[in-house]
Amino acid sequence: MTAESHSTIGNPRTKALSDVGVSIWLDDLSRDRLNSGSLASLIETHHVVGVTTNPTIFESAVGSGDAYEQQLAELAEKGADAEQAVFEITTSDVREACDVFAGTYGATNGVDGRVSIEVDPRMARDADATIAEAKRLYEAVGRENVMIKIPATVEGIEAIAAVISEGISVNVTLVFSLERYRAVINAFMLGLEKAHTDGLDISKIHSVASFFVSRVDSEVDKRLELAAEEGKPGTEKLKSKAAIANARLAHQIASESFSSERWRLLAERGGRPQRLLLASTGTKDPSLSDTLYVTELAAAGVVNTMPEKTLDALADHGEVDGDTMTDTYVESNRVLDGISAAGISYRSVVDALETEGLEKFDKSWEGLLSTIDEGLKRQK
Template identity: 85%
Template structure:
């Protein structure tokens, strides 16, 4: 099959297109395989909300639910078995991409229980268990970038497990994530591991920043602040572009070059939450304005289809934008909006939403086990 010209153009610009969705129905129907062939999809990300939706709206899990129910599995065990089964199958589907890209792409991410995000040791244990259960080289274990998660990220990477660091909103936290990544590789190398096999992405969230900042800009305007209108829809792109600057600088540092000489692969910036939530903004905004070689953009299917239909790409839209991006964040600060307050709120809110989805997933599984028990 011929690839869509717009997704091909994005791929040619050096962006890895990952799909932010997975379900057994998508696997069984061949939908995911088709997106690999026709829309340049080279990886998948999952999260508790994605799995909750998949379980609520699909019948593809009934057989496994019946088997689990009659084996005496509880809801926690069933969630573990069902999600790792889906991820294992997706890893197998992407095995060709994984081989063709020498392990850079063909990746499938699965997240640790978000309720453990403030518990370093439990996060490490959960990451090990997921990695062992999926039992595929191209799996990535997702760990939230909380303060407690930073230590877990370094520890898990040091054991040779590839990690997708998720829920990053702030530039300061992103620097800590990169440091944890390098610490993990340094320890892995010291322990005699082949660090060329250890990969990582840092998932920097985009659209939620605009949602929160724009809400605060509206309040500032109501309070008489001027110049706020021109800042609407600008914060998320500026924030992500400055993250790109941090990545560019960090992965050209002397510390990194030493790791690269030892076989290290750079942690890639992954742009997450790239579906626009404000209908007044372009539905491809967080793709076309965040294009640069070496980044990953994980998209919900709706955004992917919008890109395929009318996405226009004209080279790098990140590298030469750092000065203007700083001006945007300075303008937001001048409007009385605290950057720290925004990113702290978004992290807490993001964790809360994932915890709620996890609880919903457990509830859905409990109902399914009860329904299928002989």
């Protein structure tokens, strides 16, 4: 069973997206959301079938309100430091969210009902440390429907294959480039091949690759403005086109990769395809539709993880018009060719975005540690 057949009630606009075959995941988690029943409610009202988290989300959650005070007091009593407390608090939230989605997980045969938790982003350039932390998180959460998030750095590619080969489901995050996405798919297949060789049931191993969207437009549009100032023609028509084109070409890569002979052999052994997950789907440019990166990137078998603001916008006024990704590849290539013709280096853009993404997560992680440390000190 897939997302389109899982839920038949609730908001008609989110249902329309679900009916296309898009799995709607919420990009947010907090103790308040769990305690209030808000997360459980979204499953029924907004067709939400999964959750993603990251250091920024946890920093915001812990820094707001007093929902974590009791656990902080217990951890302080045990003498936990900030690092230990972060681990305990985040895995507790994710474990509880996994339980909220247990029904969805069962109903979709493990495809949805997933909750993602990220390895310490400071390990992003260290494959061995990432592998060890992924195993530690998986064991601590102790739920089959958890996904461990691993950034798609060069070092992360090695870790992805290794963690998948251990039978752990992985959400590959911070994917910006088409070249890196191909490497991510290869790592996923390498991991499954090794898992099968080692005698594991590969039908139990799931993965998504989080291809970031809105940040691509933010970076490219900034560079297009400079190109326009330099008098390069045709830049205006390319504004806010790069992110959608990039994501649609990622969809082409996924479609081709998971219809290959290599994949056919894995599928015969029980392998489940790694799904394309569209992340960073909230629009940052106020002149754009607030549902742009949802309605223009709809296709069966993809996941769209949305911040609550974007989910609410979709539910309020989003116009879903079927599959908007398949058969768009030629035009999408024209967009990227036009950007290149304007003197903008695709490689420079995606490299800058990866570096910026890692820096943001590092900063959020340090902020989370600081907030937790202050909370522990309050208990003493």
